[in-house]
Amino acid sequence: MDTESIPKAPILKNDPHQGMGVALAALQRRQKLIHRAKVSAVWVGLVVLLTLGLLMLHIEPSYMAQHYNIILQGAGATIGVSLASITLATILALLGSIARLSSNSIAQGIAGFYVSVVRGTPLLIQIYIIYLGLPQVGEQLSNLGFTQIGKLFILDAIPAGILALSLNYGAYMTEIFRAGLQSISHGQREAALAIGMTPWQVMRRIILPQAVRIILPDVGNQFIAMQKDSALISVMGVWEITFLANRYARRDSKYLEMYLVAAAAYWILTIISSWFQGRLENRMSKAYER
Amino acid sequence: MNAEPVIRVSGLHKWFGMLHVLSNVSLEVRHREVVCIIGRSGSGKSTFLRCINFLEEPSAGSIEIDNLVVNAGSKGKEHRQLVHEVRLKTGMVFQEFNLFPHLSVLENVMEGPVTVKHMEKSVANEIAEMNLDRVGLLFKKDEYPNRLSGGQKQRVAIARALAMEPKLMLFDEPTSALDPELIGEVLNVMKKLAQEGMTMLVVTHEMAFAREVADQVVVMAEGEIVEQNNPENIFKSPKDSRTKTLIDRYRSGGQ
Numbered sequence A: 001m002d003t004e005s006i007p008k009a010p011i012l013k014n015d016p017h018q019g020m021g022v023a024l025a026a027l028q029r030r031q032k033l034i035h036r037a038k039v040s041a042v043w044v045g046l047v048v049l050l051t052l053g054l055l056m057l058h059i060e061p062s063y064m065a066q067h068y069n070i071i072l073q074g075a076g077a078t079i080g081v082s083l084a085s086i087t088l089a090t091i092l093a094l095l096g097s098i099a100r101l102s103s104n105s106i107a108q109g110i111a112g113f114y115v116s117v118v119r120g121t122p123l124l125i126q127i128y129i130i131y132l133g134l135p136q137v138g139e140q141l142s143n144l145g146f147t148q149i150g151k152l153f154i155l156d157a158i159p160a161g162i163l164a165l166s167l168n169y170g171a172y173m174t175e176i177f178r179a180g181l182q183s184i185s186h187g188q189r190e191a192a193l194a195i196g197m198t199p200w201q202v203m204r205r206i207i208l209p210q211a212v213r214i215i216l217p218d219v220g221n222q223f224i225a226m227q228k229d230s231a232l233i234s235v236m237g238v239w240e241i242t243f244l245a246n247r248y249a250r251r252d253s254k255y256l257e258m259y260l261v262a263a264a265a266y267w268i269l270t271i272i273s274s275w276f277q278g279r280l281e282n283r284m285s286k287a288y289e290r
Numbered sequence B: 001m002n003a004e005p006v007i008r009v010s011g012l013h014k015w016f017g018m019l020h021v022l023s024n025v026s027l028e029v030r031h032r033e034v035v036c037i038i039g040r041s042g043s044g045k046s047t048f049l050r051c052i053n054f055l056e057e058p059s060a061g062s063i064e065i066d067n068l069v070v071n072a073g074s075k076g077k078e079h080r081q082l083v084h085e086v087r088l089k090t091g092m093v094f095q096e097f098n099l100f101p102h103l104s105v106l107e108n109v110m111e112g113p114v115t116v117k118h119m120e121k122s123v124a125n126e127i128a129e130m131n132l133d134r135v136g137l138l139f140k141k142d143e144y145p146n147r148l149s150g151g152q153k154q155r156v157a158i159a160r161a162l163a164m165e166p167k168l169m170l171f172d173e174p175t176s177a178l179d180p181e182l183i184g185e186v187l188n189v190m191k192k193l194a195q196e197g198m199t200m201l202v203v204t205h206e207m208a209f210a211r212e213v214a215d216q217v218v219v220m221a222e223g224e225i226v227e228q229n230n231p232e233n234i235f236k237s238p239k240d241s242r243t244k245t246l247i248d249r250y251r252s253g254g255q
Helices: A016-054 A062-068 A070-101 A105-117 A123-143 A145-154 A155-183 A186-194 A201-234 A241-252 A257-289 B045-054 B077-089 B106-114 B121-134 B150-163 B178-193 B207-213 B231-236 B241-251
Strands: B005-016 B019-030 B033-038 B060-067 B069-072 B090-093 B166-170 B200-203 B218-220 B222-230
Touching: A062 A257, A070 A105, A070 A155, A070 A201, A070 A241, A070 A257, A105 A155, A123 A145, A123 A155, A123 A201, A145 B005, A155 A201, A155 B231, A186 A201, A186 B090, A186 B150, A201 A241, A201 A257, A241 A257, A257 B045, B005 B045, B019 B045, B019 B060, B019 B218, B019 B222, B033 B045, B033 B207, B045 B166, B045 B200, B060 B077, B069 B077, B077 B090, B090 B150, B106 B121, B106 B150, B121 B178, B150 B166, B178 B200, B178 B222, B207 B231, B218 B231, B218 B241, B222 B231, B222 B241, B231 B241
Parallel strands: B033 B200, B033 B218, B090 B166, B166 B200
Antiparallel strands: B005 B019, B005 B060, B060 B069, B218 B222
């Protein structure tokens, strides 16, 4: 990919120095390739060193090999919860950022309060409140006669996890979205209004598409962080990667083995996400190439 | 020339806080007429133009376009609807072009007809191509704005405004952000539009353009219209001292 981004020398007719430009471009391309090969070699070296180090530690690779399938068993829950949560968090962040930027004092107040409370409390506590605390609220509502509404407050582990992660990341992403929306120049809005667009059309057709490109790298980072934070929902007994690793580690006292397997699983997941993120960013930047 | 004005601005005032930037400005532009507004920076000429399509909400006065009267300072749904109608009847070209960078040249010009007028894509496409051809940039239709020169960007911005088929074109210092060698191509497009009979209100520092193309020249200073006449009279025998200073500076080569 990177080699393609070096512009090829423009071909001028009868340019006596043309050969020089072509040679220079080829040289630059070669140097870039060599540099990338060196960086890759460092990575491979580090992985080999790490593996050798671990082998000296009297751990049982065979035990790890036997139980690597926790990745396959647990990845479904990890990925599923993360995808559902990032989707909901994006919707929350979009609403939150528009509210924070609006001139409506009620909307601004609600959004600011939400961001402050959620950012100011630990995710683990939020999970406990939603999973273990809310049923208490539901119980009291049921006692008051609102049985149907009361039931809504008793959540299963997976919905509770998705709700907690969405609310938590929605708050952080509200700030990201707000900065992204604010970064679009005022002139864009004016030009769109001048051709007769309504404020809603301006947002949907002009501001948002440009803001998305700017916030995409940050949202990608949030998604990667969320995949790792989803490990916290293991406290509710959801069969995801961390929960399964914990189970075997405790049963067989193979802590290092199982946690290394779990760590590798998250690492692989985030590498895959980064790759998709890079592709998406490339596609979005098409209009901005010179 | 049709005597009926396309736009009639009456007694417009604008305050920014305590600052009185427009003071009782009234102006009429008739059908097919080109009116140039000249004046020093800070004379209120850009604010005046931006008040006409309500990008700046005027503090007092009224604007009448095509039998549609909008009173400044009103609020509510009815007022917003009127402002929307005014914006449909006016096209605006900005100093900083403000093309939509995420859309191709063709999509920039199609955006208004498709999103605002809800036209079929194929019809909008035809209108967009026709207007790009008018500004001589049809061959750039698939490029993105980032790859255009400043002059080309401004010509696309003109095509984008024309695609909405406005009754009146507003130009807000359309060449002020351009490198000197790119100014000519934009002025030529504007000249062509004027010859085709487009009604235009142009805020500009280009005295030669005002002198050659305008039917009326309006001189603004300190938020007021200090002189208004045909270019012949303005440039040969300016009456107001501030007009004289402006014209003298233009004659001596500076602007």
